[in-house]
Structure formats: structure tokens, C-alpha cells
Amino acid sequence: xxxxxxxxxxxxxxxxxxxxxxxxxxxxxxxxxxxxxxxxxxxxxxxxxxxxxxxxxxxxxxxxxxxxxxxxxxxxxxxxxxxxxxxxxxxxxxxxxxxxxxxxxxxxxxxxxxxxxxxxxxxxxxxxxxxxxxxxxxxxxxxxxxxxxxxxxxxxxxxxxxxxxxxxxxxxxxxxxxxxxxxxxxxxxxxxxxxxxxxxxxxxxxxxxxxxxxxxxxxxxxxxxxxxxxxxxxxxxxxxxxxxxxxxxxxxxxxxxxxxxxxxxxxxxxxxxxxxxxxxxxxxxxxxxxxxxxxxxxxxxxxxxxxxxxxxxxxxxxxxxxxxxxxxxxxxxxxxxxxxxxxxxxxxxxxxxxxxxxxxxxxxxxxxxxxxxxxxxxxxxxxxxxxxxxxxxxxxxxxxxxxxxxxxxxxxxxxxxxxxxxxxxxxxxxxxxxxxxxxxxxxxxxxxxxxxxxxxxxxxxxxxxxxxxxxxxxxxxxxxxxxxxxxxxxxxxxxxxxxxxxxxxxxxxxxxxxxxxxxxxxxxxxxxxxxxxxxxxxxxxxxxxxxxxxxxxxxxxxxxxxxxxxxxxxxxxxxxxxxxxxxxxxxxxxxxxxxxxxxxxxxxxxxxxxxxxxxxxxxxxxxxxxxxxxxxxxxxxxxxxxxxxxxxxxxxxxxxxxxxxxxxxxxx
Numbered sequence: 001x002x003x004x005x006x007x008x009x010x011x012x013x014x015x016x017x018x019x020x021x022x023x024x025x026x027x028x029x030x031x032x033x034x035x036x037x038x039x040x041x042x043x044x045x046x047x048x049x050x051x052x053x054x055x056x057x058x059x060x061x062x063x064x065x066x067x068x069x070x071x072x073x074x075x076x077x078x079x080x081x082x083x084x085x086x087x088x089x090x091x092x093x094x095x096x097x098x099x100x101x102x103x104x105x106x107x108x109x110x111x112x113x114x115x116x117x118x119x120x121x122x123x124x125x126x127x128x129x130x131x132x133x134x135x136x137x138x139x140x141x142x143x144x145x146x147x148x149x150x151x152x153x154x155x156x157x158x159x160x161x162x163x164x165x166x167x168x169x170x171x172x173x174x175x176x177x178x179x180x181x182x183x184x185x186x187x188x189x190x191x192x193x194x195x196x197x198x199x200x201x202x203x204x205x206x207x208x209x210x211x212x213x214x215x216x217x218x219x220x221x222x223x224x225x226x227x228x229x230x231x232x233x234x235x236x237x238x239x240x241x242x243x244x245x246x247x248x249x250x251x252x253x254x255x256x257x258x259x260x261x262x263x264x265x266x267x268x269x270x271x272x273x274x275x276x277x278x279x280x281x282x283x284x285x286x287x288x289x290x291x292x293x294x295x296x297x298x299x300x301x302x303x304x305x306x307x308x309x310x311x312x313x314x315x316x317x318x319x320x321x322x323x324x325x326x327x328x329x330x331x332x333x334x335x336x337x338x339x340x341x342x343x344x345x346x347x348x349x350x351x352x353x354x355x356x357x358x359x360x361x362x363x364x365x366x367x368x369x370x371x372x373x374x375x376x377x378x379x380x381x382x383x384x385x386x387x388x389x390x391x392x393x394x395x396x397x398x399x400x401x402x403x404x405x406x407x408x409x410x411x412x413x414x415x416x417x418x419x420x421x422x423x424x425x426x427x428x429x430x431x432x433x434x435x436x437x438x439x440x441x442x443x444x445x446x447x448x449x450x451x452x453x454x455x456x457x458x459x460x461x462x463x464x465x466x467x468x469x470x471x472x473x474x475x476x477x478x479x480x481x482x483x484x485x486x487x488x489x490x491x492x493x494x495x496x497x498x499x500x501x502x503x504x505x506x507x508x509x510x511x512x513x514x515x516x517x518x519x520x521x522x523x524x525x526x527x528x529x530x531x532x533x534x535x536x537x538x539x540x541x542x543x544x545x546x547x548x549x550x551x552x553x554x555x556x557x558x559x560x561x562x563x564x565x566x567x568x569x570x571x572x573x574x575x576x577x578x579x580x581x582x583x584x585x586x587x588x589x590x591x592x593x594x595x596x597x598x599x600x601x602x603x604x605x606x607x608x609x610x611x612x613x614x615x616x617x618x619x620x621x622x623x624x625x626x627x628x629x630x631x632x633x634x635x636x637x638x639x640x641x642x643x644x645x646x647x648x649x650x651x652x653x654x655x656x657x658x659x660x661x662x663x664x665x666x667x668x
Contacts, residue, residue: 073182074191074230082179082231087165095166095179101153104619105313105630108612111299113633114319115611116340117624118331122292122324126284127271128252130209130264137295137322140625144297144320145278146252149178149197154376154431154531155620157573160310163192163253163279169571173240176248180231185304186255186277194233198225199256201235208264222248242571246532253279279304281315295322313614316632335606336360336368338645342607342627348419355606357656366609366652367644373603373617374661378430381423382526383596384477384490387518389545389554392473397454399591402522403440404447405493406594415486419604420597426587427533428598429665432580437588440595447497458498465498474500475521478511483524517547518554525552526596531621535583536564553592560586600666609652610638617660 077083080093090097119140124132128142149164159167164178184192201224204214221244225235237244258276259267273291275284281303288296297320305311323339325331328346332354335343345351355363355370362368386393386402393399408422425433451457456465456473465473479487484503494501501522506514515523527538527550541556543549560583567579603617603624612634618626637652644650659666 077182077230081229083182086179086231090166090179093168095168095177096159097166098153098158098160101156101158101160101310103310103312103314104614104616104622104626105311105316106612106614106632107312109313109316109614109630109632110634111316111632112318113316113610113635113638114321115317115342115628115631115633116321116323117342117628118323118325118335118340120324120326120328120331123295125272126275127267129204129214130211130268133211137324140322140628141275141284141295141297142252143280143625144282144315144628145275145280145284146254147279148250148252149180150249152246152250152531153620157577159249164249167249169245173571174238175234175236176245177228177232177234178249180233182231183304184279185302186279187283187300187302188277189302190255190257190277192253192279193230193256194225194227195256196253197233198227199259200251200254201225203254203259203264203267204251206264206267209267210264241568242576243532243568245571281306281311282320285319293324295324296320297322313632314629316630317628320628336362338608341610342605344603344605344624348417351419351604351606352417357654361648363606364654365644365648365650366654367641368606369609369653369655370606370657371603371617372601372657372659373605374600374659374665375602375616375618375620375622375663376430376665377602377618377621377623378432378529378531379428379598379602380527380529381426381428381593381595381598383423383524384594385515385520385523385525385553386592386594387521387523387553388590388592389518390521392454392456392467392475393521395454396591397450398456399594400440401447401450401454401497402494402594403591404443404450405497405499406440406490407442407493408597409442411486411489412597414489416597419599421600423595423598424588426535426538426584427580428529429600429602430529430531431577432533432584434581434584434588437585438591442493444493444497451497451499456498463495463498464500472500473498474502476502476504478506478514478520478523479503480505480508480511487524515552516549518545518552523552524596533580535560535580535587536568539583539587540564555587555590555592557586557590608641610634610641612637613660615660616662620663 073082073084073086075084079085079089087097119137121135121137123135123138123141125135125138126141127133128138128146147163149162150167151160151162152158153160161181163180163184165181166179168177169175178197180192180194180197182191186192201218201222203209204211205218207215209215221238223236223238225233228234235248237248254276262270282297282299285296285298288294299315299318303315306315321340325334325340331343332345332350334340345355351370354360355368357364360368363370384402384406386399388394388399412418412420422439424437424439427433451465455467458465467473477487487503491501491503511523514520515525537543538550539555539557539560540551541558541561543551544554544556563579563583567576567583570576570579602622605624605627610633611631613627613631619630622629640650640652644652
């Protein structure tokens with residue numbers, strides 16, 4: 001099951017993680033579209049429990065603790081208003097819940113210890129919302145401090161409880177209701193109530209927080225929530241869409257008793273490097289955090305849902321340390337020196353040649369471990385986008401020919417150390433990838449036949465192909481020096497086939513603007529992966545010939561349009577998968593992209609050998625944040641590691657690379 005610590009991954013991927021997608025000057029429409037489909041990734045998981053509660057009275061180390069009475073429902077609130085006894089009558093009143101999900105964490109996990117992970121940027125702010133909050137570290141922090149009303153189990157496509165135990169959708173799909181868990185508590189011990197949900201909406205729609213998505217889109221889609229009782233809150237929406245339920249139920253909730261004292265302007269200024277109390281398992285340790293260099297989080301000893309079944313084996317580290325190392329090569333060197341514990345290599349070359357049993361003695365003796373972890377965390381698709389609104393790519397045979405002229409196998413061998421695979425889907429490495437999609441491989445003879453059929457022929461002695469008008473086949477590829485070293489082989493293969501492709505150096509932001517305006521013929525573009533695909537923005541015909549949207553290739557297909565409309569109205573997650581599978585196959589058969597490459601694994605990592613992890617490694621859809629959530633400090637390994645660091649004769653389970661593939665993705 002996906003916890004809130006995992007579910008912030010997508011926002012990190014879209015804004016900071018994917019190298020080719022670091023576009024800082026997006027148009028507003030594109031920014032809104034991208035950001036809208038990341039909110040859902042904040043989902044949290046909860047369960048049922050109670051017992052004695054210990055609260056901490058300060059966010060810093062050394063604070064006092066006190067024992068409070070057992071948590072539970074306010075005795076003054078009746079069962080039908082969400083109080084004690086609600087669970088017994090909920091089903092008869094149309095409420096839903098889910099108790100059949102299984103935890104991702106291992107029951108063998110131990111609490112304690114710490115882990116240090118490197119990041120490349122120090123966040124501009126710690127607060128989760130508002131101006132300058134879209135930093136990777138900020139999203140990781142927020143996913144461990146705050147929770148939403150519901151979580152989502154991607155393996156079963158079902159919602160699961162978090163701050164809310166039950167939920168209800170009206171028959172016309174225009175009103176959503178939630179019953180808050182009476183056990184839920186803020187880090188300072190106060191109960192979570194419907195007031196907090198209402199106050200959070202007011203904060204997000206306050207224009208003074210300068211958050212374009214929430215300020216613009218939430219008033220468009222949602223009315224202000226209504227407090228029905230202390231534990232029940234409802235909200236009416238302005239259109240029927242499963243996304244409205246998804247986004248709203250997953251947004252992190254903030255405490256009303258703090259928000260009542262401030263407005264959006266105060267929130268921006270007062271909470272740059274402070275945080276409002278959260279309901280999640282961690283909080284910032286301000287005493288140990290070093291501005292610009294290190295963020296330290298400590299595990300709370302009064303987390304309200306710690307004993308819930310969903311949290312078995314989760315949130316094990318007493319301390320999470322986020323070390324800022326801005327230069328990639330220095331990051332590798334610091335890891336090898338033991339200055340931090342967990343490392344994700346930035347280049348395949350370093351993984352293969354530097355972290356190697358024949359070069360690094362710590363790898364050879366098993367002090368440093370290497371893992372490749374496979375699961376269904378979605379990856380983004382990418383490749384050479386072809387503008388089908390104009391010649392030559394308005395011809396399907398030309399588009400097919402370009403796919404058969406891309407020699408990925410050679411590129412992978414010579415530049416990528418065979419660490420990647422060719423992308424074969426608009427939704428790769430996810431449950432939405434259709435395995436029956438076409439899988440073109442380098443075939444210049446077939447490409448030549450397709451180009452001939454398209455009317456681009458080459459006479460004996462001619463270097464380049466010409467069309468019926470006598471025009472040579474020539475086009476420009478927007479590029480820069482970092483990309484050209486990779487694309488030169490493709491340029492040469494096109495030339496051998498009679499096509500002249502010129503590199504036109506353009507800055508990254510300008511390339512993306514021109515692509516958004518559909519002012520290109522061919523353009524290399526990578527997109528971030530989405531847990532919940534949005535085919536409307538990238539494939540619907542209404543965006544095919546208008547600028548400033550993600551349908552930059554001009555996709556226009558009647559059946560895809562029909563499936564998108566069905567998908568947008570479908571609340572059943574399994575049926576949505578079926579719709580996307582059909583969309584994926586149709587779109588792939590249109591060859592709008594010369595598909596590029598993706599990593600077949602979700603995570604390729606190295607770490608100092610003092611940690612253990614659950615059998616799945618990260619869970620069904622977890623990314624690297626799953627390490628912070630589910631791994632644990634292994635005292636026995638740590639003691640052996642310490643001995644081995646001082647004794648060259650000590651060996652710790654040496655292994656080149658161990659594979660974790662709980663779902664047998666490599667065999668599918």
C-alpha cells in the first residue's frame with residue numbers, strides 16, 4: 001500500500017527529478033495542467049487504533065513530554081454525527097471504508113538509528129504550500145509531516161483510510177463527505193476536526209499565498225467545504241469527475257487553530273523555515289538542521305496512527321538526514337568516503353565503472369551494496385516528438401520510418417552501458433502500459449520502403465530524398481551540446497537514409513516554449529510519470545492544433561476522444577485501467593513519437609551495508625522515498641560494517657548488484 005511518504009514522489013519527478021523536464025518558464029496553462037495531476041500523490045494511509053497518547057510540547061529536541069488520556073471520540077458527539085458507534089451504522093447510511101488492504105512494511109523492521117541521503121538543492125522554504133514550495137526536499141519533508149483525508153492503494157485501485165475513516169459520494173457525484181478519525185491528533189496533541197479541513201481550503205484559495213494552482217483551480221472546481229459536525233465535513237463540486245474526489249481527498253490538511261491567527265501573507269512570511277504542526281510521523285529538528293547544508297527530521301514519539309495495522313514496519317528511523325551536495329561528481333566522492341549512507345548514481349557510467357567490484361574495495365568486500373528495484377512506479381515517456389499538423393510528419397509512413405531509423409540498441413551499448421530499454425508506451429512501467437503496443441527496432445531497409453511509399457524517393461547518385469515537388473528532405477532538431485552527443489548517431493542514420501537533420505542550438509526554456517506553440521517539426525521531449533494518467537491534455541483532438549498544451553504532436557483520433565470521455569467519468573479504478581490500455585495501443589500505433597529510452601527499474605541505488613528492507617524493497621509503486629519509509633537500521637550489520645571499515649580482512653556478503661523484483665516485472 002502506498003503511504004504518504006511515497007506519494008509525494010510524482011511532484012518531485014515532475015518538477016525536479018526528470019533531467020529533461022526541468023523547465024522553469026512554463027506557460028500558465030501548462031503549469032496548471034502539470035501541477036493539477038501531482039496533488040493526488042500526497043495520499044496518506046491510516047487504520048484503526050487508540051490507546052494512551054504521549055504528546056510533545058515543542059518541535060525541537062529536548063522538549064518535554066506528558067501523558068494524556070486515551071484518544072478517541074468526543075463523548076458529546078453522537079454516532080450519526082461521526083462519534084463513537086459510527087462504524088456500526090455507517091454502511092446503512094451509505095458510507096464506504098476499506099479494511100482489506102495490506103501494509104508494505106515488514107513486521108521484522110526495528111525502530112531506531114538514522115539514515116543520511118543526499119539532495120542537490122536546499123529548499124527555499126519548508127512550508128508545503130505557496131510561493132517557492134516546489135522543491136524536491138520540500139515535498140519529501142511535507143510527505144512525512146502532513147496527511148490527507150484518504151490514501152490510495154495502487155495495487156488494488158482502491159481508496160484507503162487516512163485522516164478520514166469513511167467517505168461518501170452522492171448519487172449525482174457532486175457532493176463528497178468524509179468522517180474524520182476521532183483518534184487523529186496533531187503533533188501538539190490537539191484533535192483533528194472538520195474545522196481543519198475548512199481552514200485548509202481557505203488557506204489554499206487565499207491569493208496571498210501566491211500558489212497559481214490552488215488559487216486558480218480550486219475555486220473553479222470546488223465550493224467551500226461545510227462542517228457538518230465535529231468529525232464530518234462535506235464539499236460540493238461543480239462538475240462530475242473522479243479527479244475532483246481524488247485531488248480533494250489527498251490534499252494535506254493543516255491545523256485550523258493556527259490558521260485562524262494568520263492570512264496567506266502571514267503564512268508565506270512566518271513559515272519559510274518553520275512548519276505548522278502536522279499529523280504525520282515526523283517533524284523537523286530545528287536544532288540539528290543547518291541552513292543551506294542539512295535538513296534533519298526526527299520521528300515523533302506521539303504519532304497518532306503508529307500502532308495502526310497499515311503502519312506495521314513503516315517510519316522506522318529515529319532520524320532522517322538530508323545532506324545537500326550540489327555537484328553530482330562530488331556527490332559520488334562523498335558517498336564513497338562514507339559522508340552519507342544512501343546514493344542514487346546520476347550516471348549509468350558511474351554505476352558500472354566507479355561502483356565496481358574491481359575498482360572499489362568497499363563494493364568488493366560488501367561494505368557498499370548495490371540494488372536494482374523493480375515495481376510499478378510510473379515512469380515518464382519521452383522521445384522525438386513529431387508535429388503531425390504539417391509535412392512531412394502528417395504522413396504515418398514517414399513517422400513509422402523515423403521509428404525504424406532510431407538505433408537504440410547501438411546507443412544503449414555505446415553510451416548507456418546497457419542500463420536502459422526502449423520506451424514502448426505512453427504510460428511506461430505502469431499498469432497502464434499495453435504490452436501489445438508496436439515495438440519497432442532499427443530496420444533501415446523497412447524505413448526506406450516506407451519513405452518510398454510516402455513519396456520521399458532518392459534517385460541514384462542523390463544524397464538526399466526528395467518529394468514530388470523536388471524538395472529535399474531536410475529538417476531542424478532543436479538541441480544543445482549536452483543532447484547532441486547522444487543524437488549524432490541518429491543524425492547519421494537519417495543521413496544514410498537520405499534525410500538531412502540539422503541541430504539548431506536553442507536554450508532549454510525556449511525549446512519548450514516553441515514546442516508548446518507547435519513551432520517545430522521534430523523535438524526531443526521527456527515527460528514525468530503520473531500515477532493517474534491524463535490523456536485528455538496530451539491526446540484529445542480539441543488540443544490538436546491549438547498552442548500551449550501537452551498535445552504538442554497534434555494527436556486527433558475519434559476513438560481516443562471517446563475513451564477519454566469515458567475515462568474522465570469513471571470512478572472505478574479497474575475500468576479506468578482498461579480505458580487507458582486501449583488508448584495506449586491506439587496512440588502508439590499512430591507513431592507520434594520516436595520513442596526514446598527509460599530505465600527498466602524504478603530505483604538503482606547504492607548504500608552502506610547497515611540497513612535492511614522489506615521483500616518488495618519499496619512497495620508496489622514506491623520510489624526512493626520508500627527507503628525513508630520502509631527501510632530500517634540493522635544494528636548487527638552496522639556493527640559488522642564498523643569492524644570491516646577498520647579491518648581490511650573482514651568481508652560482508654559481497655555482491656555485484658542484487659535484484660529486487662517482487663512482481664516479476666522483468667519476466668513480463
